[in-house]
Amino acid sequence: MRYLHTMVRVKDLDESLDFYCNKLGMTEVRRYENENGRFTLIFLASSDDVEKGKADSSPVLELTYNWDPEDYDGGRNFGHLAYEVDNIYELCASLQENGVTINRPPRDGRMAFIRSPDNISIELLQKGEALEIKEPWASMSNTGSW
Ligand SMILES: C[C@@H](O)C(=O)SC[C@H](NC(=O)CC[C@H](N)C(=O)O)C(=O)NCC(=O)O
Numbered sequence: 472m473r474y475l476h477t478m479v480r481v482k483d484l485d486e487s488l489d490f491y492c493n494k495l496g497m498t499e500v501r502r503y504e505n506e507n508g509r510f511t512l513i514f515l516a517s518s519d520d521v522e523k524g525k526a527d528s529s530p531v532l533e534l535t536y537n538w539d540p541e542d543y544d545g546g547r548n549f550g551h552l553a554y555e556v557d558n559i560y561e562l563c564a565s566l567q568e569n570g571v572t573i574n575r576p577p578r579d580g581r582m583a584f585i586r587s588p589d590n591i592s593i594e595l596l597q598k599g600e601a602l603e604i605k606e607p608w609a610s611m612s613n614t615g616s617w
């Protein structure tokens with residue numbers, strides 16, 4: 472069995488593509504419009520996978536946009552999307568300059584959390600640190616500079 476994608480429903484496609492592509496650097500690799508179902512699916516690959524020609528064989532993010540407005544209350548059972556990043560400080564600074572709130576700053580240079588326009592929690596982990604679980608991360612406050 473191979474992990475294929477995570478699907479999240481989004482309320483505003485342009486806003487979501489700006490966030491995931493322009494700000495987080497992901498690339499649209501497939502789009503599917505369904506007139507009868509009145510929805511659009513957009514598949515986004517991570518920049519590393521695209522650069523390495525692995526977009527077709529790596530897990531992707533599936534954005535589901537329902538053309539008719541719906542309310543999406545955050546399911547408590549869903550946690551977050553996690554991405555490994557080359558330079559967590561540079562990325563967080565760029566995101567902050569572009570209006571993204573850094574909910575949990577990368578104080579220890581390892582881990583940061585942000586939210587998507589639909590309030591989906593996104594974990595950013597510094598490359599080389601991603602697989603090592605260090606505690607107590609809880610000591611990292613969510614306020615102040617970093
Ligand atoms: C292409 C494949 O990866 C899919 O996930 S299609 C699954 C299908 N999606 C939809 O019908 C999108 C519109 C629908 N109104 C929705 O919001 O899901 C589906 O079966 N969705 C149901 C689900 O629970 O994912």
Ligand code: NI
Nearest residue numbers: 476477478533
């Ligand atoms: Ni799917």
